[in-house]
Amino acid sequence: MKRIFIIPTIILFAVLITGCSNNVNQNKNQVIEKQNITQPADKVQVFLFHATNRCITCVTIGKFASATVEEYFQPELRDRKIEFKEINIDLPENKELAEKFKASGSALFINAIYNGEDRISEDITVWSLTKKEFQFKSYLSNKINTLLGK
Secondary structure, three states: OHHHHHHHHHHHHHHHHHHHHHHHHHHHHHHHHHHHOOOOOOEEEEEEEEOOOOOHHHHHHHHHHHHHHHHHOHHHHHOOOEEEEEEEOOOHHHHHHHHHHOOOOOEEEEEEEEOOEEEEEEEOHHHHHOOOHHHHHHHHHHHHHHHOOO
C-alpha cells in the first residue's frame, strides 16, 4: 500500500524541482543579459519564427510585435538600426536563419548586435501578454529601448 503513494510522490517532487530549476536558470540568464549591456547595440533584430500553420496566439504575437516596432521605432527602422521580420521556418530559404537562431517552432527572438557579434535570445515573456496588447507593447518597446541604450 505504501508503494502506491511513494511513486506519485517521487514523480511530483521531480516535476516541482525541474520547474523551479528552469525558472532559476531563466532568471539567472535575464540578470546576466542585463549585466552584459554596457553599450547600445549597433542593431536590433526582432524576428518571429513560425510554421506554415499558425495558431491564433502566434498570429497575435506577430501582430503586436510588428505594431510595436512600427509605432515606437520609426527612426530606427528608417536608419536600419531595427529590423523586424516574420519568418516561416517551413520554407527552404529560411532554413539557415532558423538554424542560426535555433528556432524550431513559433518563437520571438531578439538579436542585439554589438560590433558584429550576435547576442540572440528567445523572449518567452511575450506569450503571457497576448491578451494584453498595451502591456505587450510596453514590455517589448522597453526591452528594445534598453538594448538601444535609451
